[in-house]
Amino acid sequence: MASFTLDERLENDSIAMASLGLCQVRLMNDARWPWIILVPQRDGMSELHDLSPLDQTMLTFELGMAGKALKDATGCLKLNIGALGNHVRQLHMHVIARNEGDEAWPGPVWGVGTRTPYDKEDARSLIASILAKL
Amino acid sequence: MASFTLDERLENDSIAMASLGLCQVRLMNDARWPWIILVPQRDGMSELHDLSPLDQTMLTFELGMAGKALKDATGCLKLNIGALGNHVRQLHMHVIARNEGDEAWPGPVWGVGTRTPYDKEDARSLIASILAKL
Numbered sequence: 001m002a003s004f005t006l007d008e009r010l011e012n013d014s015i016a017m018a019s020l021g022l023c024q025v026r027l028m029n030d031a032r033w034p035w036i037i038l039v040p041q042r043d044g045m046s047e048l049h050d051l052s053p054l055d056q057t058m059l060t061f062e063l064g065m066a067g068k069a070l071k072d073a074t075g076c077l078k079l080n081i082g083a084l085g086n087h088v089r090q091l092h093m094h095v096i097a098r099n100e101g102d103e104a105w106p107g108p109v110w111g112v113g114t115r116t117p118y119d120k121e122d123a124r125s126l127i128a129s130i131l132a133k134l
Numbered sequence: 135m136a137s138f139t140l141d142e143r144l145e146n147d148s149i150a151m152a153s154l155g156l157c158q159v160r161l162m163n164d165a166r167w168p169w170i171i172l173v174p175q176r177d178g179m180s181e182l183h184d185l186s187p188l189d190q191t192m193l194t195f196e197l198g199m200a201g202k203a204l205k206d207a208t209g210c211l212k213l214n215i216g217a218l219g220n221h222v223r224q225l226h227m228h229v230i231a232r233n234e235g236d237e238a239w240p241g242p243v244w245g246v247g248t249r250t251p252y253d254k255e256d257a258r259s260l261i262a263s264i265l266a267k268l
Contacts, residue, residue, distance in 0.1 A: 079217075081218075087240055110242045
């Protein structure tokens, strides 16, 4: 595999969960919503269409798999998927478990309030429950 | 193709642009950002992983193609891609052209302020310029 360096901000804001064929899967360290990110392990990618067709296909499958695992593990009402990159240009996809009445409902979560880091044991337990469904 | 009915709110808020192999492509009728939506023409889909693997792949290619066309036509700094569905459950993907200093920058556009409908000629001209790149 070509070299890959994870963006420093993504690294600081999230916790490593797993490495799939293309993507690193990471838990956003924000206890307000079960929220994972998928980062294709390719340097210099910023938009979805920057990826090769094969990588686009792999990203989609990994996104679908990870999203289903997150929904199964949390029993959430709806997933929110997004690739914004207004702050961090390295291509990364958000998958967030949403429920009526959560802190940002029905709006998006990005930019809302202040990140609430997990208690370490809670993060470990959530990661285990998501990986069990993956 | 199986039957497909477009959600009424999506229909009212956007303007038909094109029909691709899987998706309807529509321009959001909001002049604040060049903003298209892709709606897979399949009934009963709400999450990405509800689609068949082939449809997931097609959606990704159409999303990449449409995103590249939108970026080429507008010269925007960054695309924002999202599938939220907190209001409208029918699966649809947003692709939005973003620039520093736009009305919501660097936050997401969803839920911000009030939709500003296009002047008809402006919408027609933007649609033509995006389709020319597709």
